[in-house]
Amino acid sequence: MNNNIHPLILLLLFPGGLFLLNAGLVYEWIDRKLVARFQNRIGPRWFQPLADTIKLLAKEEIIPAGVHKGLFITLPVVALTGALTAALYTPLFGFAPAFGFEGDLVVTLYLLSMMTLCMGLAGANTISRFSLIGATRALTQMFSYEAPFLLALLGPAMAAGTWEIGKINIFASENLWLILAQPIGFVVAVVGLMGKLELPPFDAPEAETEIVAGALTEYSGRGFALFRLGKNVELVVGLTLVTAFYLGGFSNPIMFLLKTAALFLVVAGLQSLFARLKIDQTVGLWWRVGALMALFQLLAIILGRYLGLLIQ
Amino acid sequence: MKSSTGEKFIVPIGPQHPALKEPGHFEFTVDGEIVTGASIRLGFVHRGIEKACESRNYTQNLYMLERVCGICSHVHATAFVIGVEKLAGIQAPPRAEAIRLLTSELERIHSHLLWLGVAAHEGGFDTLFMYTWRDREVVMDLLESLSGSRVHYSVNLIGGVKFDVDEKLADSIRKGMDFLEERTHYYMKIVTTDDTFVGRTRGVGRMTKEHAERLGAVGPTARASGVERDIRYNAPYSGYDQYPITLITDHAGDLEARFVVRIKELYDCYRLIRDVLEKMPAGDLTVRAKRKIPEGEVVSRVEAPRGELFYYIKSNGTENPDRVKVRTPSLCNWATVSDLAVGHKLADMPMLLVGIDPCFSCNDRLVQVNQTKTNSRLWSWDDLRRYGIEYYR
Numbered sequence: 001m002n003n004n005i006h007p008l009i010l011l012l013l014f015p016g017g018l019f020l021l022n023a024g025l026v027y028e029w030i031d032r033k034l035v036a037r038f039q040n041r042i043g044p045r046w047f048q049p050l051a052d053t054i055k056l057l058a059k060e061e062i063i064p065a066g067v068h069k070g071l072f073i074t075l076p077v078v079a080l081t082g083a084l085t086a087a088l089y090t091p092l093f094g095f096a097p098a099f100g101f102e103g104d105l106v107v108t109l110y111l112l113s114m115m116t117l118c119m120g121l122a123g124a125n126t127i128s129r130f131s132l133i134g135a136t137r138a139l140t141q142m143f144s145y146e147a148p149f150l151l152a153l154l155g156p157a158m159a160a161g162t163w164e165i166g167k168i169n170i171f172a173s174e175n176l177w178l179i180l181a182q183p184i185g186f187v188v189a190v191v192g193l194m195g196k197l198e199l200p201p202f203d204a205p206e207a208e209t210e211i212v213a214g215a216l217t218e219y220s221g222r223g224f225a226l227f228r229l230g231k232n233v234e235l236v237v238g239l240t241l242v243t244a245f246y247l248g249g250f251s252n253p254i255m256f257l258l259k260t261a262a263l264f265l266v267v268a269g270l271q272s273l274f275a276r277l278k279i280d281q282t283v284g285l286w287w288r289v290g291a292l293m294a295l296f297q298l299l300a301i302i303l304g305r306y307l308g309l310l311i312q
Numbered sequence: 313m314k315s316s317t318g319e320k321f322i323v324p325i326g327p328q329h330p331a332l333k334e335p336g337h338f339e340f341t342v343d344g345e346i347v348t349g350a351s352i353r354l355g356f357v358h359r360g361i362e363k364a365c366e367s368r369n370y371t372q373n374l375y376m377l378e379r380v381c382g383i384c385s386h387v388h389a390t391a392f393v394i395g396v397e398k399l400a401g402i403q404a405p406p407r408a409e410a411i412r413l414l415t416s417e418l419e420r421i422h423s424h425l426l427w428l429g430v431a432a433h434e435g436g437f438d439t440l441f442m443y444t445w446r447d448r449e450v451v452m453d454l455l456e457s458l459s460g461s462r463v464h465y466s467v468n469l470i471g472g473v474k475f476d477v478d479e480k481l482a483d484s485i486r487k488g489m490d491f492l493e494e495r496t497h498y499y500m501k502i503v504t505t506d507d508t509f510v511g512r513t514r515g516v517g518r519m520t521k522e523h524a525e526r527l528g529a530v531g532p533t534a535r536a537s538g539v540e541r542d543i544r545y546n547a548p549y550s551g552y553d554q555y556p557i558t559l560i561t562d563h564a565g566d567l568e569a570r571f572v573v574r575i576k577e578l579y580d581c582y583r584l585i586r587d588v589l590e591k592m593p594a595g596d597l598t599v600r601a602k603r604k605i606p607e608g609e610v611v612s613r614v615e616a617p618r619g620e621l622f623y624y625i626k627s628n629g630t631e632n633p634d635r636v637k638v639r640t641p642s643l644c645n646w647a648t649v650s651d652l653a654v655g656h657k658l659a660d661m662p663m664l665l666v667g668i669d670p671c672f673s674c675n676d677r678l679v680q681v682n683q684t685k686t687n688s689r690l691w692s693w694d695d696l697r698r699y700g701i702e703y704y705r
Contacts, residue, residue, distance in 0.1 A: 039442040129323050133342075133658065200436060201508055208330045209434045209662040211323070274508040276436020278659040279345065281511055 020087050024232030025049040027264075031199075031235065034268035049232070053225050061221035066127040075122045076219070076226035082114030083233040090237050091169050091244045093253040100166040105157055108165065108241070109150055112196065115234050116142045119205075119227065123215025134214025137279045138205035141195060144286035145202075149192030151294035155185035156245040158301050165241075169250050179246040184297040186246045188290055193238045194267060195286070197231065201274035202282055239263055320349075323658060325665075327356050334672035338665065342658055350653035350661075352646055357672060362636050369631040370396055370470055370605060378464045380638060381671055383426060386412075386419045387616040388638070389468040391623040394549055395612030396470050399605050399627050406593040408472040409551035414588050415458065415467045416550075416614075417581045418485075421492065422451045423617035424574045424581075427669045428499060431571070434662035435512045440502060447495045450488045457481060472598030482589045489582045496578045503571045513567040517652045517664045520565055527647040531619020532577065533668045535561045536569035543615040550614075555587050567667050574669075603631050616641050618669045642671045 028049040036043025063072055089097050089104040097104075116138055123135025156178050157163055160171035172178055179186045195202040206214035213219075216227055239260050244250070247259040277285065320341045327335040335356035341349035361380055365373050377392045378385040390412055397404060404412070425448040432440035452462050459465035459475055467473050477485075503509060519529070524537035534541050538561050544552045545559045560576045562569040607629040614621050619641030628634040645668040653664060691699070 039439045040446055041442055129321065133323065133345075136344075200438075203436065204659065207436060207659065209436065210659055212330055272439045274437070275432070275440075275506070275512050276659075277508060278512070278657055280657065 017084070020084060020092070020233055020236065021229060023092075023236050024229060025053065027235050027239070028228075028232045030261075030264060031268060031271075034264065035272050038268060038272040053229065056220075056225035056228070057222055059221035061223055062218075064126055064128070064218045067125050067218070071121065071125050072223065075118045075125070076223040076230070079115045079118035080226045080230035080233070082111045082118070083230045083237060086111035087233060087237050089165055090240050091165065091250060092236070092240055093256055095253070096169075096250065097166050100164055103163045105153065105163050105165050105168070108237075109153065112234055112237060113142065113146060115230055116196070118230075119215045122219065122223075122227075123217075126218040128218050130211040130213070130217040131215050133211050134205050134217065137211075138198070138215050140279055141198070141202065141205055141282055144283040145192050145195035145290065148188050148286055148290035148294040149196060151291075151298055152185045152189035152192055153241065153245060155182050155294075155297055155301055158298070158305070165244075169244050172245060173248055173250045177246065177248045182246070182297055182301065184293050184300075186242075188294045188297070189242050189246065190263070190267065191270070191290065193242055194270060195282070196238060197235055199267070200271045201277045203276055204279045204282055207276055239267075325661065332662075332665070332672075334670070336670070336672050338661075340653065340658065340661055345657045345659070347653050347656050347658060347661065350650045352650050354646075354672070362638060365633055365636040367632065369603065370633065371603075373633065373636070374468060374470065375464075375466060377636075377638070378466060380640070382463055383423050383671060384419055384616045384618070384621075385464045386415050386467060387614050387621055389466070390416060390550060391612050391614040391621050392625070392636070393468045393470055394614065395610045395623050395625040396605060396627075397601070398610050398612065399608050399625065400470070400601055401606070402471050402599050402601055404472050404550075405596045405599060406551070406554075407476075407595045408597050410554075410588050410592050411473045411475065411477060411597070412468065413551040413555060414477065414485075414585060415455070415465060415473075417585050417588075418451055418455050418458070419465075420617045421578060421581050422448055422455065423669075424578050425451065425492075427574065427617075427666070428503075428571070431663060431666045432509075434666045435509065437509055440499070440509075443495075444499065447492060450492055454485050454488050457484065469598055469601075471601035472596070474597070476597060477589070477592065482592075485589060486586060489585055493579065493582045496575060496582075500572075500575045503575060504568070510568065512660075512663060513571060516567045516656065516660050517648075517667060518564070518566040519648060519652060521563075523651075524565070524648070527651060528644050529619075529648050529668075530641045530644045531616070531669075532570055532573045533619065533645050533648060535559075536573045537565035538563040541620070543613050543620050547613060549612075551588075555584055555591070557584060567663060570667050604629065605631075605633075618642055618671060619644060640671065642668070645670070 026049075029044065029046055032048070033043040063069055086108045088099050089108045091097050120135045120139040120142070123131040123138065126132070156168050156172060159178065159181070160168045162168060162171070175181075198205055206216070211217070216224060219227060243256065243260045243263055247263070250256075251259075321343070323340045323342055325338040325340065326332045327337050337353040337356070339351045339353075340347045361376060364376060368376060374389055374392060377388045380388045425444050429441040429444035429448070432438070432444065455465060456462050458477065458481060459467050467475055503513075519527075519537045521538040524534045524539050529537065529539065530541060540546075540559060540561055542557070542559055543549070544557045548556070558580050560573055560580060562573050564572075605627045607627055609624070609626040612623040612625065621641055622637075622639040624635070624637035625633055626635040649665055649668060653661060656664065
């Protein structure tokens with residue numbers, strides 16, 4: 001449905017570029033506000049994320065001694081780029097993805113992982129002790145949630161028999177909501193998304209009471225703003241993907257937003273329910289519970305498909 | 313984890329760090345995530361209060377010593393006033409003692425709730441932090457309606473107390489206690505059953521009874537290891553013989569036990585406050601005390617929310633004390649932190665630190681002078697400044 005729009009507009013305004021950045025800011029506000037209300041606080045005003053970003057962008061960026069300058073400046077840009085590019089293949093607000101090809105699901109997931117990789121590199125690049133520990137934890141955490149999260153999103157792909165996000169969505173909107181068909185996969189996907197975004201209780205990589213701001217401790221000004229923006233965009237893309245896959249695929253934007261909002265409520269509730277997990281607890285949880293659950297779901301899907309074929 | 317030069321990898325916490333809003337400096341040597349060594353450095357907020365006491369009279373000192381701590385201000389004044397009354401040979405009237413006790417128990421509630429919130433925050437459980445601090449407002453309001461102030465209550469006078477408790481206030485205190493008791497049951501449930509929270513506390517920082525006694529731990533930290541040490545119980549003062557407390561101990565000795573002991577103490581506070589309000593004796597609030605205190609020296613001990621608070625007061629027969637020595641409970645408990653830290657994970661450190669309920673400004677009594685040069689000399693301001701910069705480089 002987007003085929004008649006000029007590609008530059010697609011990239012700069014909708015769904016890429018400006019629109020996506022603003023959506024990220026709005027999503028960040030919703031997240032902060034919801035968690036604040038759950039915690040019996042007032043929470044920020046609606047323009048607070050925007051104000052933070054403008055302020056950070058206007059600040060001087062301090063490049064600490066002992067870092068590789070090029071990497072220090074490039075990494076936030078690459079992280080943001082990865083998240084923005086991933087958005088091009090996702091059905092934002094229920095619209096068909098701007099671009100799509102067979103196998104774009106895998107590309108999108110890898111693009112989403114760029115963020116964590118960049119943060120890990122950014123932490124390892126500096127000589128700050130907090131950053132180094134933060135980087136180690138970020139990468140350790142990535143190795144634990146990534147596989148189950150990937151498996152959880154492969155579930156719908158296998159059910160639909162295609163690796164293209166657009167086609168999976170068509171399948172999801174034509175059939176029973178996949179949350180009912182693959183409930184375990186849904187749980188793993190939501191919790192995996194929280195791990196990916198380092199939201200509490202999976203915020204050990206940036207545990208402020210231990211290691212200040214983790215990998216991003218040395219970042220100030222522009223670099224920090226870009227990382228934050230990247231993370232917000234990733235929040236939008238991640239929530240959209242899970243909603244699209246598990247809550248009924250394409251639909252009109254209002255319905256889609258309502259579904260996303262419901263998912264958001266769950267995510268924010270989970271954020272305020274638990275104490276922070278230690279990094280070894282996170283890894284243990286994912287490999288002992290998460291991975292097994294995802295594998296079990298996968299097995300169920302494969303068996304289901306074979307049984308379906310047998311019946312036919 | 314070792315740095316490129318082969319040195320040990322040390323994670324500093326403080327004096328400016330988001331984990332600790334108070335100034336203390338800790339260095340944790342880590343191997344990956346495992347802590348292999350810990351060192352503590354205090355003294356960033358030495359204020360010279362003990363010395364300042366010597367140039368003020370006893371009444372002025374009462375207000376000054378309240379400023380030792382912003383959380384348990386009342387116990388400091390109580391410890392001082394009890395000692396001075398003993399020196400002066402006077403006895404506060406029973407009603408005054410009951411009101412002192414009431415205030416110190418209200419203060420204990422506020423202190424323990426505050427600690428519960430801070431400890432939850434250190435464990436990344438901000439929801440519990442926000443909830444406890446909201447409920448703490450109830451007791452803060454009660455303290456304000458009792459004394460007119462939220463932090464430094466100034467309830468004590470030498471020879472009695474300033475404020476009376478009337479029936480209306482007693483009723484609102486009872487109502488407040490009912491509300492808080494209900495909430496505290498809820499917190500007890502969270503602290504002992506929430507899986508993620510228990511995962512951060514159970515088995516962490518386990519300290520045996522012998523260990524606690526050897527390290528000289530005091531207060532809830534020691535009681536969580538089964539040490540029966542509570543001044544209110546061992547050596548009752550200021551009305552605690554009339555209104556006995558229940559000694560609460562736990563034998564687990566880990567962080568969870570410290571949570572449980574403090575929360576159980578909250579229950580006991582509610583019971584005690586109701587008891588005091590029920591049996592409040594009638595009578596005067598003060599007896600007359602002379603400005604000049606007879607010569608002599610005295611040791612006065614009270615139970616602060618963090619443990620045993622110790623005052624030594626020496627009088628030379630004038631209006632000003634000759635010497636006041638304060639030893640706060642936080643100071644006694646530091647050894648447990650540096651001792652228990654080894655072998656734990658870095659993620660446990662903030663909670664272990666906070667587990668003793670440290671109060672930093674209370675600590676800094678002592679100043680150590682390292683005299684490397686024997687001859688004395690005059691230092692100009694510039695010299696001092698340069699020395700300061702060099703010292704911290």
